[in-house]
Amino acid sequence: MIRYIAVLPTIAMVVMSFVMLVxxxxxxxxxxxxxxxxxxxxxxxxxxxxxxADRDEVKIEDDFQFQRDHVTFLLVRRNGYVIAGEYPKxxxxxxxxxxxxxNYSSTIVCGGxxxxxxxxxxxxxxxxxxFIRGIIKKSDADSFYQNLETVAYITVVCxxxxxxxxxxxxxxxxxxxxxxxxxxxxGIGLSLDMSQRMKCDNQFYEIEILAQANNxxxxxxxxxxxxxxxxxxxxxxxxxxxxxxxxxQCQYVMGNEVSGEEIREFxxxxxxxxxxxxxLILQLLKLSWLDQDRMEIQYETLDLKEIVQSVCEEWQExxxxxVKFQFDFQEVYSRGDISLISIVILNLxxxxxxxxxxxxxxxxxxxxxxxxxxxxVRDYGIGMKPEEIEHIFHRFYKCDKSxxxxxxxxxxxxxxxxxxxxxGDITVESEPGKxxxxxxxxxxxxx
Numbered sequence: 001m002i003r004y005i006a007v008l009p010t011i012a013m014v015v016m017s018f019v020m021l022v023x024x025x026x027x028x029x030x031x032x033x034x035x036x037x038x039x040x041x042x043x044x045x046x047x048x049x050x051x052x053a054d055r056d057e058v059k060i061e062d063d064f065q066f067q068r069d070h071v072t073f074l075l076v077r078r079n080g081y082v083i084a085g086e087y088p089k090x091x092x093x094x095x096x097x098x099x100x101x102x103n104y105s106s107t108i109v110c111g112g113x114x115x116x117x118x119x120x121x122x123x124x125x126x127x128x129x130x131f132i133r134g135i136i137k138k139s140d141a142d143s144f145y146q147n148l149e150t151v152a153y154i155t156v157v158c159x160x161x162x163x164x165x166x167x168x169x170x171x172x173x174x175x176x177x178x179x180x181x182x183x184x185x186x187g188i189g190l191s192l193d194m195s196q197r198m199k200c201d202n203q204f205y206e207i208e209i210l211a212q213a214n215n216x217x218x219x220x221x222x223x224x225x226x227x228x229x230x231x232x233x234x235x236x237x238x239x240x241x242x243x244x245x246x247x248x249q250c251q252y253v254m255g256n257e258v259s260g261e262e263i264r265e266f267x268x269x270x271x272x273x274x275x276x277x278x279x280l281i282l283q284l285l286k287l288s289w290l291d292q293d294r295m296e297i298q299y300e301t302l303d304l305k306e307i308v309q310s311v312c313e314e315w316q317e318x319x320x321x322x323v324k325f326q327f328d329f330q331e332v333y334s335r336g337d338i339s340l341i342s343i344v345i346l347n348l349x350x351x352x353x354x355x356x357x358x359x360x361x362x363x364x365x366x367x368x369x370x371x372x373x374x375x376x377v378r379d380y381g382i383g384m385k386p387e388e389i390e391h392i393f394h395r396f397y398k399c400d401k402s403x404x405x406x407x408x409x410x411x412x413x414x415x416x417x418x419x420x421x422x423x424g425d426i427t428v429e430s431e432p433g434k435x436x437x438x439x440x441x442x443x444x445x446x447x
Contacts, residue, residue, distance in 0.1 A: 017160040024152050036136065037105045040118050043071045044134040051075065053123040053130040058083055070140035076100055076119070078129040088135065091115060100131040107138075114138040177207050181214065194222035242273035286414055297337045297421060301445065304366055304375055305329045307338065311345045312364065315353070323353050328365040332373035334442040336422040341442075344418050344426075347411040348377040348438045355381035355436065372424070372441045380435040389428055415440075 050064035058075060066073050066085045074085030080098045087095045091110045098108070100119040108115050116138060119131040181198045188196050197218060200211045249266050252258075258266070286295065312325055334341075352362045356379045363378040384392070391397045393416045396409040416426050423443050430436035 017156065020156050020160075021153060024156065028152070036116050036138065037118070040071065040105065040116055040134050040136055041120075043068060044073070044118060044120050044132055047073055047134075048120060048122065048132055051122055051132060058122075058130055060084060070136055072135045074133045074135070075122075076131050076133050078131065083130065085133075088115075088137070091135070095135075100129070100133065102131070173201075173203060174207060177201060177204070177211075181211060185214075188218070194218060194225055242277050245273045246270060295340075295421075297340065299335050300338060302334045302336050302338060302341055302442075304332050304334060304341075304373060304442075307342055308345055308364060308366065308375060311342055311349060315346065315349055322359050323356050324359070324361050326361055326363045328363070328367075330367045332366050332368055333445045334373050334422075334424075335445050336442065340418045341422070344415040344440055345375060345377075347415045348375075348426075348440065351411065351438070352377045352379035352381075352436070355379055357381060368444060369441075371444050373444045374439050374441050376437060376439040378435060378437045383432045383434050383436055384428075384430040385432055389430055392428065393426075 047065055047068065050061040052059045060075070064073075072085070072088060074087065075083040077083065078100050080096065080100065090113070091108075094108055094110045095117075098117070100121075102119060102121040105116065105118040108117055114137075116136050118134050120134075122130045122132055177200045180200065184196055184198045188194065197215045198211045200207050246269075249269050253263070253266055308327075308329070312327075316325075349362065349364070356362060360380055363376075365374075365376040365378070367374060367376075393413050394409075395413045398409045412426075419426050419440055419442070424441045427439045427441070428436060429439075
């Protein structure tokens, strides 16, 4: 894995080093050229003090130096004629008729050797012009600057080597942590043990963040798998009872001579148990459609007062429970699917009645709260504990299985999902022995 982590930075470092070396070379050439010309100009100006020219008369003092610090000095006419001094032997032919130009530096190649030349005029009144000419061989001046250039090259190489070494070391550390994470992921894939978590040495912030993100994903996957396992178990459990009843009835009819009355009872049992399975399957399908956004919601204006009254009247006609409904209605409106919202209200009222004492009261209140309208259903039954409230919207969860054996534990999860699809929510308040309050919130709509 190191090759994948380190190869690109390594290539980048090599390219950067090459660019830096080329840059140093180009800059050093320019700097050396400029520095040699500066030193040549300076040497000429210092030596110029010891020579003067008035018309054709040239005076040279004793302090004038024809050779100084690798610089050769001559006195020449404008046409290159030498008045005093000598050219280096290997350059005489090239400089013989080299015309002088005041304050001008140039380079001449003689026999493969580069020379720097500069001419400075002496005096102002001489008609023919007398110039002091300075000549220096580039190789003589280069030695010092070449040393500096070599030091720069070595420094760049050393710095790049240190950086590259550090990069390889860090890449190795990163690689080890990533390998640990990969091994953990492969182990989870082979064993399906979702309890494993990715570990790191916390030496690198980015790796730590990656491990934490993967562990959060594993937490969600583990929870999802547990819910899936629980869901499969719960569906099997809920279907087992009606199927067992159906099988028992079939076996009885097939193994005995039965009367017409018994056949009628058998058909009623089959119809009742089939209805339970149909209800369970229908609720699961609706939840699945809502989860996958496959249920089409027919939006229309909802008169919640009318819906609640209709649901309560229909429930009282079908139910044998003796409870008293107490209403406190306001004119409230929203938008949504009337059939789905009716399911929510029916589920809330059904739960309130089931958990109420015989002859008890169920309060149904409607009103407005900020940008929301709400339908609140309150019972005065057994209530719930805080740890039960945390799970009531989980599928197949039942607070009181003995008293709520008729249900599947899907009504509240389905109701919550419908409310959320309408941009609302369901809240719950409950205390043991004092009852519960379930409130459906929907966006307000002014009629």
